[in-house]
Amino acid sequence: MWCHKLLHLQSSLQKLMKRGYIGQALHLSNFKSLFSLSIHWCHTASKCVNCTWHQHEDHLEIQYASIVMRFDYVWLRDHCRSASCYNSKTHQRSLDTASVDLCIKPKTIRLDETTLFFTWPDGHVTRYDLDWLVKNSYEGQKQKVIQPRILWNAKLYQQAQVPSVDFQNFLKTNDELKKFLQNFLLYGIAFVENVPPTREHTEKLAERISLIRETIYGRMWYFTSDFSRGDTAYTKLALDRHTDTTYFQEPCGIQVFHCLKHEGTGGKTLLVDGFYAAQQVLQKAPEEFELLSKVPLKHEYIENVGECHNHMIGVGPVLNIYPWNKELYLIRYNNYDRAVINTVPYDVVHRWYIAHRTLTTELRKPENELWVKLKPGKVLFIDNWRVLHGRESFTGYRQLCGCYLTRDDVLNTARLLGLRA
Ligand SMILES: C[N+](C)(C)CCCC[C@H](N)C(=O)O
Numbered sequence: 101m102w103c104h105k106l107l108h109l110q111s112s113l114q115k116l117m118k119r120g121y122i123g124q125a126l127h128l129s130n131f132k133s134l135f136s137l138s139i140h141w142c143h144t145a146s147k148c149v150n151c152t153w154h155q156h157e158d159h160l161e162i163q164y165a166s167i168v169m170r171f172d173y174v175w176l177r178d179h180c181r182s183a184s185c186y187n188s189k190t191h192q193r194s195l196d197t198a199s200v201d202l203c204i205k206p207k208t209i210r211l212d213e214t215t216l217f218f219t220w221p222d223g224h225v226t227r228y229d230l231d232w233l234v235k236n237s238y239e240g241q242k243q244k245v246i247q248p249r250i251l252w253n254a255k256l257y258q259q260a261q262v263p264s265v266d267f268q269n270f271l272k273t274n275d276e277l278k279k280f281l282q283n284f285l286l287y288g289i290a291f292v293e294n295v296p297p298t299r300e301h302t303e304k305l306a307e308r309i310s311l312i313r314e315t316i317y318g319r320m321w322y323f324t325s326d327f328s329r330g331d332t333a334y335t336k337l338a339l340d341r342h343t344d345t346t347y348f349q350e351p352c353g354i355q356v357f358h359c360l361k362h363e364g365t366g367g368k369t370l371l372v373d374g375f376y377a378a379q380q381v382l383q384k385a386p387e388e389f390e391l392l393s394k395v396p397l398k399h400e401y402i403e404n405v406g407e408c409h410n411h412m413i414g415v416g417p418v419l420n421i422y423p424w425n426k427e428l429y430l431i432r433y434n435n436y437d438r439a440v441i442n443t444v445p446y447d448v449v450h451r452w453y454i455a456h457r458t459l460t461t462e463l464r465k466p467e468n469e470l471w472v473k474l475k476p477g478k479v480l481f482i483d484n485w486r487v488l489h490g491r492e493s494f495t496g497y498r499q500l501c502g503c504y505l506t507r508d509d510v511l512n513t514a515r516l517l518g519l520r521a
């Protein structure tokens with residue numbers, strides 16, 4: 101029994117040393133105190149109706165309801181919600197984290213109903229409600245998605261019969277704005293109808309949701325096939341599916357399109373749910389999904405036309421996922437603007453091309469393509485972090501206006517309306 105404990109203690113110490121928590125010069129006296137504490141802790145386990153905890157050398161293990169959570173001791177001290185450590189009005193930390201001993205451990209732990217009380221060596225008391233811990237633990241977060249979504253192909257989207265919202269209602273009522281944002285968050289696209297076909301009304305509409313993100317293309321842009329800028333968008337050519345501004349370190353979050361005029365043929369808009377396609381890749385070839393989420397790529401925009409001189413570079417993988425729950429949050433896909441690949445060796449490059457081909461095959465499946473003809477009055481919002489857009493070639497005079505929105509501010513509006521975002 102003792103022998104077993106000692107071995108356990110030794111390996112824990114080694115772990116701590118490896119992680120740099122214990123300095124190289126570990127004096128015998130320190131060792132002794134750590135030794136005695138650890139032995140004591142291994143025997144400390146308290147029980148209540150449905151909560152058990154166990155003090156390990158380097159973390160606290162709590163079992164509550166059906167979840168096992170592990171907390172670092174510094175974390176437990178750092179997140180103290182007491183009045184001297186945390187301002188509950190501003191939700192800001194007052195505690196100076198750097199003043200916390202990295203080897204800190206609670207002197208005592210006590211449970212009262214559903215509140216855990218920690219007394220620290222200096223006498224300070226921290227209390228946590230068990231449900232707060234569940235909600236805020238890594239183990240709790242790992243099982244949750246940040247953004248619930250409905251992934252779609254053309255048929256699924258059409259069957260969902262997502263209603264468009266009306267411009268006047270949208271401006272007047274928060275309910276309508278909320279309905280719009282809910283659909284936008286779920287599907288990554290949304291339409292507003294009966295918008296007067298002017299740049300001013302489009303701007304007003306955009307400002308109801310968010311701050312407009314000004315870029316090298318201006319605040320509100322207004323474009324025809326006049327070659328005024330050094331990009332194929334300003335031609336009559338077809339454009340394959342892509343996301344915009346992949347060459348920004350943070351690609352624009354939302355794109356707004358309003359076709360103000362089109363006298364001619366063609367010019368339909370193509371929409372493809374990039375997350376649906378990525379999901380297919382994950383199911384069919386998980387290692388390819390992983391590669392697409394790991395290999396960093398550069399995208400670049402070089403422009404020297406008239407007065408416009410720009411050179412933009414953005415770096416990031418095609419698929420961006422949250423590491424703790426593997427949730428996809430951003431797809432960066434633009435074969436036109438992808439720059440030279442020089443961030444990985446040749447063998448990885450080849451595997452990347454295979455993975456890129458698998459994704460492209462999914463993105464190009466006709467059943468995944470949603471085609472819409474934009475008409476004056478009908479404004480389209482696209483989640484540029486999720487849904488790819490493209491267009492058919494066209495003839496005649498076609499005038500499009502629109503803007504980009506700041507993603508943070510769209511999500512801000514959504515959260516203020518009570519939506520999960
Ligand atoms: C929308 N607007 C016409 C302003 C810009 C077009 C940018 C096109 C660029 N190739 C990209 O994908 O980022």
Ligand SMILES: O=C(O)CCC(=O)C(=O)O
Binds near residue numbers: 333344500
């Ligand atoms: O002309 C269109 O419909 C869209 C062109 C495009 O991809 C863009 O402006 O980002």
Ligand SMILES: [Fe+2]
Binds near residue numbers: 342343344
């Ligand atoms: Fe585009």
